[in-house]
Amino acid sequence: MDSQTIVSIRNLKKSYGTKEVLKGINLEITSGQIIGYIGPNGAGKSTTVKILCGLISEFDGEVEIFGKLLGSKTLEIKKQIGYIPENAVLYEALTPMEFMEFIGEMRGLNSEQTRRKAEALMSIFEMKPNINQRIATFSKGMRQKVLICSSLLHNPDLIFMDEPLSGLDANSVIMVKEMLIHLAREGKTIFYSSHIMDVVEKISDRIILIDQGNVIADGSFTELSKISNDANLEKMFTRLTGNTNHEEKAEAFINAFEK
């Protein structure tokens, strides 16, 4: 499948009050790739994802997704994207089936189609028996699975995932990783924001590292490791974000609470 530019970000800036969270991001993302979007806490990862998904409407700069300008064509863009938020917060009074029925209907799927898809997706996570139980009784991982299923219901071309593996058990993590690789092979684009360096390194075709609202590294792991001479992404991450003195910090931490 030929790759084409799916997302085009030009000089993206976002401030909360006087705090500038994104200071001018420029990116071009092509289809069929898994983009690992990494950065330290507060670097602006979730803000970027929320802007791209249309959750934050006020920002400076220009974003085009599928050739459509975010802002004026947000509605059309939303129809083609899936989103898994950082925190698995759902309406607890609903059951997964009811939640997905609502999502499906709002996305223009008919009830029968939604139910069929929801059942199939939930079965893969071995959650079919829980499909008619209230979400209030679910663990964090189970909620995360509901979110993953609901974000894929409408077969989106671009999927934004903000810490999608959070709370999942080891088997589910392996399954989701495999699923992402398969989706990318089918031409879907996955924008994957995470703190788990190990997973990002293994599955990403391209890694984008942001720090303090700026992109400080961009390329495949092989390209980046050639330039930086780091054996793994974790080392590269710590060096590029200027946090190499972990041992000293750990020692200082122990001293601080032992005194």
Add this chain to the structure above:
Amino acid sequence: MIRFILSLFIPFRWFIEKMGADYNQFIRILELKLTLDNRRVNPMSKKAKNDQRNMLLTQSVTMIFLGVFFGIFLSMIKSPFTFYYLSHTFLMGMMAMTIISEFTTIIFDTSENVIIQPLPIKGNTISLARNAHVFIYLALMAFNLSVVSIIIAIVKFGMLSGLVFIVTIFLNVLFTLFLANIMYLGILRLATGEQLKNLLMYFQVAIAILFMAAYQFGIKMIDKSNIMNMVLPVHWYTFLVPPAFFSGFIDGVTVRQNGLQDFIFIAEALLLPFVAIFLTGKYLTPVFNRKLMDLEQGDRMSKVRIEKSHQSLWFRLMSSLFAYGKEEKAAFKLMWKMTGRERLFKQTVLPSFGYIVIIIVLPFFNKPGSLSDMAKSDRYLFILYAFILIASSLPGAILIGTNQHASWVFKSLPMQSPSVFFKGSIKAAFSKFFMPFYILVTAVVCYVWGIRVLPDALIAFLVIYLFAILMYYFQNPIFPFASEKSAVQGGSASIKVFGLLSVAAALGFLHKFLLHWFAYSNLMLIPFYVAIILYVNNVMVPGKISWKEVDRVNTY
């Protein structure tokens, strides 16, 4: 302000520690709770701090205003004992209603457990801080309600009497809080988990209705012609009635004429609230805390019944009547399910059903007469317009809930305008909680007054529907069940009921006036109201509820 409030607890340090609480931890927890109240976002505005202050100020002024009415009534009473007895009864009633309708969620709040439970804090300290939190707002409310009565008491019975009255107000708050604790412990013993939460909800509803009924009957029963000379006799059982402790205490300190009787009242008023609170803190709260933890665990474990009302014929009928377009229908369906399950929603809405029953039934007790006599009156208009109580409880109830962070779902969906979702929401709540009962009562009204009143029932329905949707659309567009209920909001429910009854009466009188004005007013009013409703739903709302407005008050 917080520091000042906390400093008021310093003299009671010894007492707090005797109850088994750690004073420093108690103060820290209380400080945290008050700070959070101060920063909590109000459903009516995003400017948290100033708004909470404004809300507190508005409530205080409303309470003082309500106190004026009661004060006028009290000012006619000559006997100090009766004066104070009625004051304390009024206070206890108002406080009990407030605890039940507003503060139960705060007493049973387990959200802080995740932070507090891993810390080495004794259960007694947590419970005491929780009660002290409620006490602060109750005391403020009681004081505001009594400002006018205190002034009247000082003028009528002297400075000393007025000052002792102030002391008894705080004792009354303590004692009422103890009674609430006892009551809740009783219920906690009866059930666990999800079952308990439902039981609590229905209990709250029942008590709220009971108070409304008692209040209505009580007002009717007083022989207003003889208020001035009303003197309550003291029987043996008077010593067992809480408001009598406090009025007897004031009498005992200021008049000092009744020897042993004064002594018993003084002892009761001074000792019982403290002994009661001591026993609560020392012995009841550990049980309470244990049960509260069970409640939280039970909720996670218990099997939950999923109601299927959204598959019924009634749902399909209402959906096709009220909701238009695919998105609005989806929102309608979602809200139909959720309103049936969200406990806070039901807690807010269900008492108004009880109030309606009381309002409809009460006249039969006052003026018993035949149905044919009644059919000659215009009373049916009042019965129909009383339904404004149910309709008006819906808009606010849709906002309050525990899903503060779940609204990202709606923002991530491809919705052209969020107004379709808001329209679907209020229409679902209205058709589920209003329509069946209104239709039933309309049928009874048509049976008693004849089919000729059917157009009036239709007009009343249109007016009430318009009133409800306007109330909803003029609130901030917060997504359903995403606004926290705060302690500061406490105390507003009782005032709201009185205010809404006045609105219902005004609308009923307007209707009656128009009916008498000319014979075919119905023919004009029905299309007039339908046109306004269509305008509101199709023109006003899409313009008013935009993504910009929605983003202003929701966080994703």
